[in-house]
Amino acid sequence: MDKFVIKGGSRLKGRVNIGGSKNSALPIMAGALLAEGPSTIYPVPDLADVRYMCEILGDVGVSSGRSRDGRLTLAVEDESDSHARYDRVRKMRASICVLGPLLAKRGRARVAMPGGCNIGSRPVNLHLRGLRALGAEIELAGGDIVATAKRLTGATIFLGGPFGSTVLGTANVMMAATLAEGTTVLEAAACEPEVADLAAYLNAMGAQVRGAGTPRVVIEGVASLRGAAHHIIPDRIEAGTFMIGAALTNGEVTLENVRADHMMAVVDKLRQVGVIVAPAGEKGGEKVQPDNSPDASVVVSSARRLEPTDVVTQPYPGFPTDLQAQIMTLLCLADGNSAITEKIFPDRFMHVAELLRMGADIRKEGPTTIVTGVKRLIGAPVMASDLRASAALVLAGLVARGETTVSRVYHIDRGYEQIEAKLRSLGADIRRVAE
Ligand code: EPU
Numbered sequence: 001m002d003k004f005v006i007k008g009g010s011r012l013k014g015r016v017n018i019g020g021s022k023n024s025a026l027p028i029m030a031g032a033l034l035a036e037g038p039s040t041i042y043p044v045p046d047l048a049d050v051r052y053m054c055e056i057l058g059d060v061g062v063s064s065g066r067s068r069d070g071r072l073t074l075a076v077e078d079e080s081d082s083h084a085r086y087d088r089v090r091k092m093r094a095s096i097c098v099l100g101p102l103l104a105k106r107g108r109a110r111v112a113m114p115g116g117c118n119i120g121s122r123p124v125n126l127h128l129r130g131l132r133a134l135g136a137e138i139e140l141a142g143g144d145i146v147a148t149a150k151r152l153t154g155a156t157i158f159l160g161g162p163f164g165s166t167v168l169g170t171a172n173v174m175m176a177a178t179l180a181e182g183t184t185v186l187e188a189a190a191c192e193p194e195v196a197d198l199a200a201y202l203n204a205m206g207a208q209v210r211g212a213g214t215p216r217v218v219i220e221g222v223a224s225l226r227g228a229a230h231h232i233i234p235d236r237i238e239a240g241t242f243m244i245g246a247a248l249t250n251g252e253v254t255l256e257n258v259r260a261d262h263m264m265a266v267v268d269k270l271r272q273v274g275v276i277v278a279p280a281g282e283k284g285g286e287k288v289q290p291d292n293s294p295d296a297s298v299v300v301s302s303a304r305r306l307e308p309t310d311v312v313t314q315p316y317p318g319f320p321t322d323l324q325a326q327i328m329t330l331l332c333l334a335d336g337n338s339a340i341t342e343k344i345f346p347d348r349f350m351h352v353a354e355l356l357r358m359g360a361d362i363r364k365e366g367p368t369t370i371v372t373g374v375k376r377l378i379g380a381p382v383m384a385s386d387l388r389a390s391a392a393l394v395l396a397g398l399v400a401r402g403e404t405t406v407s408r409v410y411h412i413d414r415g416y417e418q419i420e421a422k423l424r425s426l427g428a429d430i431r432r433v434a435e
């Protein structure tokens with residue numbers, strides 16, 4: 001197991017390239033199960049979660065190869081085994097994405113029921129409701145979801161749940177519906193850019209998906225799909241993490257390959273607290289909207305102590321839960337009281353106890369935390385509990401006085417490609433050492 005040793009106090013300065021989106025890549029990789037012939041997707045970051053997904057796909061007969069420049073080629077070689085086993089699925093919940101494609105393409109799927117995880121309870125009832133509505137027979141056997149269907153049939157399906165829609169549930173049912181007979185209408189579909197990206201890939205394969213990225217998605221089933229090439233959207237959570245890093249350290253970072261239009265809630269919140277976010281080349285233009293074109297560059301800088309604010313996590317286009325921990329670190333140093341309310345995963349607060357060890361002043365009341373800004377954080381040994389919580393601790397280490405060690409960084413390796421190399425190139429003092 002590795003840990004990060006961080007000496008706080010450096011300002012982040014320079015340019016950083018944002019990779020392809022992890023949460024786009026994972027369902028899209030599962031989507032390759034639907035196709036005849038190979039698919040190539042790029043740029044796919046070199047992450048533990050991507051490797052897990054390659055392993056799961058390998059178990060169900062898909063070959064995979066990733067080139068150094070991040071082109072991942074996937075091809076279905078053998079359809080005889082459609083079982084995604086628990087020892088793989090338990091490592092990564094996104095494994096559930098193979099359920100819909102396996103069922104639609106092969107008429108059968110057996111996928112271990114994912115358990116909870118460090119961010120709380122994570123049911124899959126909406127995934128199963130959607131697949132049942134398409135005509136699948138689903139039962140539980142030995143902890144596995146066993147799904148069968150001769151041919152799925154289009155239906156109108158409501159995907160809303162107590163915490164809004166479901167991102168991977170929408171992905172699963174959308175993928176299954178591409179090969180169903182007739183028309184499927186998904187109501188209360190997740191609107192995340194990753195869902196729209198998946199639909200773009202499916203359409204490149206010959207699917208007919210309209211409305212992805214809105215709450216109403218209409219899918220006309222087709223008889224077959226062929227492999228396709230697809231360019232993945234930039235990772236808005238990696239970008240947000242670096243934006244917060246720049247703001248927190250009073251630095252100035254140019255982020256390359258960002259879709260600011262996927263990040264308006266984040267950009268808006270950062271501007272509210274006093275961070276300058278501007279298209280590259282127009283530094284200081286706080287009123288200017290960042291360029292909405294893909295692959296644009298954005299400059300993020302801050303030169304003063306930030307204002308406090310309130311943050312409520314919400315489904316897209318609201319403030320993402322995947323940046324809740326990181327903005328908490330930022331608000332720990334703001335000039336006053338902030339409130340952060342988690343509306344997607346109400347128990348996603350494992351980072352609070354670790355931030356307290358670094359001198360933060362945070363009070364938790366149900367799904368809300370009250371963060372009172374302190375003058376400084378103090379370096380300490382802390383433990384990563386999940387992917388985004390670990391990113392928040394690394395950010396805290398960058399500004400804390402003295403040395404911070406973040407252990408269990410395998411969590412961060414699941415979703416950030418070479419975060420320590422990228423931070424070092426921006427001037428941070430961070431080392432990876434074996435524990
Ligand atoms: N929910 C249900 N029933 C379901 C599915 C979800 O009640 O069948 C609830 C969940 O418990 C939660 C809410 O609905 O309260 C939203 O969960 P969702 O299904 O949207 O989460 P997910 O699709 O499993 C993806 C991301 C997460 C991200 C969430 C929310 C991937 C691989 N994962 O998970 O990303 O937090 O959407 O935006 O795309 C991460 O990258 O660190 C991460 C956890």
